[in-house]
Amino acid sequence: MPSVRQVQVTFDCASPERVARFWCEVLGYVVPPPPPGVTDWDEFNRSLPPEHQDSRFACVDPQGVGPRLFFQRVPEGKTAKNRVHLDVRAAPGLTGDERLAALEAECARLVALGATRVRALEADGFNDHCIVMQDVEGNEFCLD
Structure with a gap:
């Protein structure tokens, strides 16, 4: 039986640190400690050749879950809808007006962080209400 593997979700973007810090705020993630031998990520970044500076950033779940x-960083901009996206579980287990209120409250918080509300999808008897949004560089995600 194969072992369970950890996964990493990778975003192509123009400004890695800006997008990473947005997602830290959305998910309650943190920036991991810098590599040994440097005091902070700024020092690490300055130690790289100029063409590699500001080219990557990461964030992690502080609980490790x-x-x-x-x-x-990639040279090309976003040109089409994401084939994979994150669903931010803002209202798990909630239904009806309680679910809508939780989704709207989280949507307002994320818009204040720089996200864009795209559209709300109504419950249809099969799927619950959700809100389609975009992060600070236009990557789609859903509030679920």
């Missing part, structure tokens, strides 16, 4: 998120 959720996947590590890795952000890498």
Whole structure:
């Protein structure tokens, strides 16, 4: 029987640290400690060749449960809908007006952080209400 593997979710983006810090706030993640031998990530970044500076950043679940998120600079911009996206579970187990209120409250918090509300999807008897959003660089995600 194969062993369970950890996963990392990788985002292609223009500004890795900006996007990573947004997701830290969304998920309650933290920036991991810098590598040994440097006092902070700024020092590490300055130690890299100029073409590699500001090219990557990461954040982790402080409880060690959720996947590590890795952000890498790419030269091309976002051109199409994401084929994979995150669902931020803002209202698990809630239904009806209580669910809608929890989703709207979280949506307002994330918009204040720089997210964009795209549209609300109504419950249809099969799927519950959710809100489609975009992060600070336009990557889609859902409040579920």
